[in-house]
Structure formats: C-alpha cells, structure tokens
Amino acid sequence: MGKVFKNIRKIDTVLTIAWILAFISAFFVHPGKEYLGYIDFRSLGILWGLMVIIQGFKENSVFDRIAGVLLSKVSKSWQLSAMLIFMCFFGSMLITNDVALITFVPFALMILHDCGREDMMIPTVVLLTVAANLGSMLTPIGNPQNLYLYGLTGMSPGNFILIMLPYSLISAILLVLGLLIIPGRKKSLQKSDRSSITSRFGSMRQIIIYTVLFVIALLTVVRILPWYVFAIIVLIVVGGMDYKILLRADYILLLTFIGFFIFTGNMGRIDVISSFLEKVLVGREFPIAVALSQVISNVPATLMLSGFTSNYKSLLIGVNVGGLGTLIASMASLISYKAYTREYSEKSGKYLLVFTAVNIVFLIALVLTYVIIRNL
16 A cells, blocks of 8 residues: 555656646536547557667667767767767657656766766756757657657658758757857866776667667658557567566656647637637747746647647747756756756756756747748
C-alpha cells in the first residue's frame, strides 16, 4: 500500500491537469463512441514505437559510445562546450529533445567535473537545453508536438522542414554566439578519466535490429507504411528480443495526450466555446501559442489550440518557439534542471537566473525572426 501512495505522489502534474479537464468536459459532452474519434492513434502509435526504439539504442550504449568518441577529439574548453551543445542540437532532430537531454546532460556534468571545469557547467548545461529544444523543431520526429501536427496537417516532410528551417538556422547561429558566455573558453582541458564515458557498444545484433526498426519508423512517418503495421512490428520484435524495453516508453506522456485529446474534442463540440476560441485565435496563433506555452508547456498548448484553428503553420512555429522562456515552457527543460540541481542543489537559483536570461534572449531573437519573415 505504501508503494501505491508513493506512486500517486509522483503522478505527473500535466497528466493530472489533462485528465481533470477531460473529466470536467465529460459533464458537458457525455462519453460515447465519438470519443474514439478524438484520439490521433497514428501519432500515438508512431510516438510509442520511436520511444521504444530509442530506449533500445540507449540500452545498448549507442549514444554513450558516439558521445565518448566525439568528446575524445577536443582539447579546448570552448570545443568541449561546442561539441556537447551541437550533439544535443543535431541529436534532438532524430532522437527527440527529451531523449537528447537525458543522454547528454549527464555526460556534460561528468566530463566537466572530471576536467575540473565546474565553472562552465551552468552556461553549458543551459545552452545544451536550449540546443535540444531548438534542434528538435526542425523535423517531424524531433518532439511530440511536431509529430502530432505533422500527422494532423498531412504536410510532406520537405514542407515541414522548409517551414522550420529559417528558425533552425538562426538558432544555430545564436548557439555559436552563445559560446561567448562560457567562462575560460580558451583554456586547455585537463586530462580526465574517459573510461566511464567511452563505454563499449552493447549487443551488435540488437543495434542492427533497432536500426532496421528506426528505418521502418521513418517510412511510417512519411506515410509509406501504415502506423499500425509499424507498431505491431515493434511490439513483436522488441517483445521477443527484450520485453523490458517495452515498459520504458513514456506512457505518462501518451496518457497526457489522450487526456487532452478528449478535452479538446469535447470543447470543439460545445458551440459557444468553440466559436469563442476560434475567434480569439484567428490571426493570433503565433503569439497565443508562445504565451500559452509559457504556463502549460508547448505540448499541451499544441493539443489545446490545434482544434480551433486551421492556420497550422503559425501554430507549429509558435509552439516550437514557445518552448523557450520559462522553465516549464518545454517540459524537456526540467530534465536538465533536475540533473544539475541533483548534484549542485545550492546553485539552483543561479541556474534558474542564467537559464531564464538565455532563454529570453533566444525567445526575443526568434520572435523577431518570425515577424521579419511574416512581413517579407
């Protein structure tokens, strides 16, 4: 019984909010077979499959090994920070922003400690976090909101990337400039014990299988293969190979999606509320998406707003840019915060100060980019 209460206390806040809203909305639109129509099973199926595949790669130390090899090539402090930051930036495009941070932030903390450069930790980890959130916005599989909107709109991968490309390019330039805030960036690194970082790969057989599954995932994303075929293949192959990997997908996120699907679906069937939200959103998708993301994070903001507008381009840009700003604007940012404060709790205030300042600068720059592009 004690374990049950312990797990209840750990229930995700956003998940709780999503299902409270879904429950309240059910009083106005009574449950029925229409509820199934609210749920985007394609997005959920692909997202689940990708989560499982990425967990398989992690289990076999694929990201650890790649990171270790790359980090062994640097000798200057700025090179180390740049390598870590851009591993997150480019890695998040394929493995999602949260997985990139779960993978690379512990490496950053470990290697900076080993090199005696703890003074670099806060700015480096903050820039890693920004890099993961901004790199992930370029591709349909970079983050959950992208995958959802990509499926909802039916746009091609090429069009999706073209919409987000200007913002990714500006983000890359800003990250390079961000290296200027790294203290002692020109200093040479001390030798450190890299044995804990450059670990060996796991099972090569499993890595090959997960690679094939990842290719199948990409074929599903571009609509060559039905999503349910992909999900069944992942379930059978991974379940037969190592069923424990199936349990490591982020089911809290999937349940959160379902809760918001029910809530937004019900709101769309209440004429007064639906008409009001549509009027408020028309022509204001970008600023409202950015603002709402600051208080409930960008994934819930996407799910709440997508049912009341057809201007998905502005919404897509808004929820991705809206991942900058507050600590909860993108829930992935909490991963870095928790990892850092677990080791350096006494510096949590300083971390939040630097995080907020850097995020505001990046947010202003990308909002200006949107305004300029829109007025061209």
